[in-house]
Amino acid sequence: xxxxxxxxxxxxxxxxxxxxxxxxxxxxxxxxxxxxxxxxxxxxxxxxxxxxxxxxxxxxxxxxxxxxxxxxxxxxxxxxxxxxxxxxxxxxxxxxxxxxxxxxxxxxxxxxxxxxxxxxxxxxxxxxxxxxxxxxxxxxxxxxxxxxxxxxxxxxxxxxxxxxxxxxxxxxxxxxxxxxxxxxxxxxxxxx
Amino acid sequence: xxxxxxxxxxxxxxxxxxxxxxxxxxxxxxxxxxxxxxxxxxxxxxxxxxxxxxxxxxxxxxxxxxxxxxxxxxxxxxxxxxxxxxxxxxxxxxxxxxxxxxxxxxxxxxxxxxxxxxxxxxxxxxxxxxxxxxxxxxxxxxxxxxxxxxxxxxxxxxxxxxxxxxxxxxxxxxxxxxxxxxxxxxxxxxxxxx
Numbered sequence: 001x002x003x004x005x006x007x008x009x010x011x012x013x014x015x016x017x018x019x020x021x022x023x024x025x026x027x028x029x030x031x032x033x034x035x036x037x038x039x040x041x042x043x044x045x046x047x048x049x050x051x052x053x054x055x056x057x058x059x060x061x062x063x064x065x066x067x068x069x070x071x072x073x074x075x076x077x078x079x080x081x082x083x084x085x086x087x088x089x090x091x092x093x094x095x096x097x098x099x100x101x102x103x104x105x106x107x108x109x110x111x112x113x114x115x116x117x118x119x120x121x122x123x124x125x126x127x128x129x130x131x132x133x134x135x136x137x138x139x140x141x142x143x144x145x146x147x148x149x150x151x152x153x154x155x156x157x158x159x160x161x162x163x164x165x166x167x168x169x170x171x172x173x174x175x176x177x178x179x180x181x182x183x184x185x186x187x188x189x190x191x192x
Numbered sequence: 193x194x195x196x197x198x199x200x201x202x203x204x205x206x207x208x209x210x211x212x213x214x215x216x217x218x219x220x221x222x223x224x225x226x227x228x229x230x231x232x233x234x235x236x237x238x239x240x241x242x243x244x245x246x247x248x249x250x251x252x253x254x255x256x257x258x259x260x261x262x263x264x265x266x267x268x269x270x271x272x273x274x275x276x277x278x279x280x281x282x283x284x285x286x287x288x289x290x291x292x293x294x295x296x297x298x299x300x301x302x303x304x305x306x307x308x309x310x311x312x313x314x315x316x317x318x319x320x321x322x323x324x325x326x327x328x329x330x331x332x333x334x335x336x337x338x339x340x341x342x343x344x345x346x347x348x349x350x351x352x353x354x355x356x357x358x359x360x361x362x363x364x365x366x367x368x369x370x371x372x373x374x375x376x377x378x379x380x381x382x383x384x385x386x
Contacts, residue, residue, distance in 0.1 A: 004210055005219075011202040011346075067205070128347075153322075153343040154211075 001052045002035040004160065007152060008067040016173040025173040026070075027077075029131055029148045030063035031164040032056055039087035039159035049095035053163075057101035060165035061108035068167050072110045076182060077144045077168040080105070080116050081131040083123040085156035093120035096163050105165060112136040113190035123162075126153050131166040137187040142179025143171035196251050197230035199354065202346060203262050213368045221363040223262040224325065224344045225255040226356055234282040234353035241286070245293050252291075252298030252359070259361045260302060271376065272338045272362035273299050273306070274327040277314040280350035288314030291357050299359060305331040307384035320347050325360045331381050336373025337365035 010028040013021050034056075037048050065072060080101060082093035097118050106112040117132040117139075129150045135141035148166045156162045171182070180192060208220040229251070233241055260267050275295040277288035296310035311326040311333075322345040329335035342360045350356040365376065380386055 004212075005206055005208040007204065007206050009202060009204045011200065013200045015197070015199045067203070149347045151345070 001055055004033045004035070005155070006063060007031045008063055009150070010067040010069070013173045019174055021173040023170060025170050026068060027133065027146065027148055027166060027168040028064045028067040029150050029164055029166040030060045030067060031150055031152065031162055032060060033152065033155040033160055033162055036085060036088045036092060036159050036161045038092060039085070046092065046095035049092055050099045053096040054100035054104055056096065056163050057104035057165070058108060060163065061105040064165050064167045065108060068169060070169055072108065074169055075109050075167050076135060076170060077133045077146070078105065078109070078112060078116055078136045079118065079131050079133040079147070079166045081119040081129050081164045083121045083127060083129045083156055083162045085158045085160045086122065086124065087158040088161060090120060090122055092161060096161065109136065113187055114139040115190060123156060125155055125157060126151060129162060129164060131164050133166050133168050135182065135185070137190065138180065138185035139191050140180045141171070141182055141185060142177060143175035143182060144168065146172050194232065195247055198227055198251065199230070200228040200349060202226045203258060204344060205262050208367045211367050216367055218364070220365070220367045221263050222342050222360065223259050224342050224358055224360045225259045225262070226344060226346060226358050227251060227255060228346065228349040228354050228356050231280060231283045231287055231353050231355045233287055234280065241290060245290050248290065248294035249298065251357070252294040253301070255357070255359045256298040256302050259359055263361060263363055267302050268304065269363050270303050270361045271330060271364050272327045272340060273303070273310055273330050274325045274342070274360045275310050275312045276323050276325040276358045278317045278321050278323050278350050278356040279314065280352045280354045281316060281318055282352040283316065283355065285314060285316055287355060295357065295359055299361065303330055305381060307331050307381055308333045309384060317350065319349055319351060321345055323358065325358055327360055327362055329376060329379070331384070332374065332379040333385050334374045335376050335379060336371060337369035337376060338362070340366055
């Protein structure tokens, strides 16, 4: 993996529409800008990127957790995303995100039953990447359906890929559309 | 004047190892701290606004400390800085100018060698507006290797009645700086310029 830069962004919302958010809603994203080893050519075997995904699952998980500034067991939600520069293919994002990124990310957090929600896109420097967020142990928790918008002004260049992991301590600010609540989950099947 | 009503804060960090050239032994680190506050003057013309600068001082001090912490906690490692503001559309550019004094001195009070003026920019903008915050060497404005900028913005701010305040700090020169000029090691540190 050739790493050019890393970015973290942590956000804390304390009030929304004049209503206090208690506790404040905190979420963080960590992203890496890496060289795409398959830029400009078709490769059938994407295992190099699959292995890089495992490396980044741990690295980005650790960086996002540090930015969030809490204990691993206080993290309630996660998500992941990648944006591939124009000399690559969408499948390169899939190689990074899907086969091996999740396990080391869950190891950083001490677990995670739910599928890690994801998004991927082709893009140019400065494009917005929406990183989805969902509850890490029960995907149906409605208050934790969320997302963070990541924008790296100088990436991805044509031969680069931006890979991101987002974490949340709580759900959206002042959630009130019902559904399964964090306090009600059983956390056995990753769904409820 | 009431104390600033802070809706949201965000801290952005970057660690840069290279930009296509040699990989740096010590990567450049840059960080921006943003605070989204209510604009107490939104929607009206107020002649006397200067008192709000004092009200912003504690927030500036907190943001400066948050930045130092985000970059490792040692103020002696900070070599560059800058500041900026985006005023929501029910405000005026002059409201952004209120940030010059409390934002700038908040950083200079925490950084020992900070003779240089803090470069700044400001604009009126909608949620999602981007601001290129200029950065220069903290002790000597002419240090060419430290001329830099950091693009910041938040998707949901500033709303019309808000102001997005920004401070930025860096730990060194551009990662591949090589266009000459005054070098950081040659700074006299007397006038803030050289």
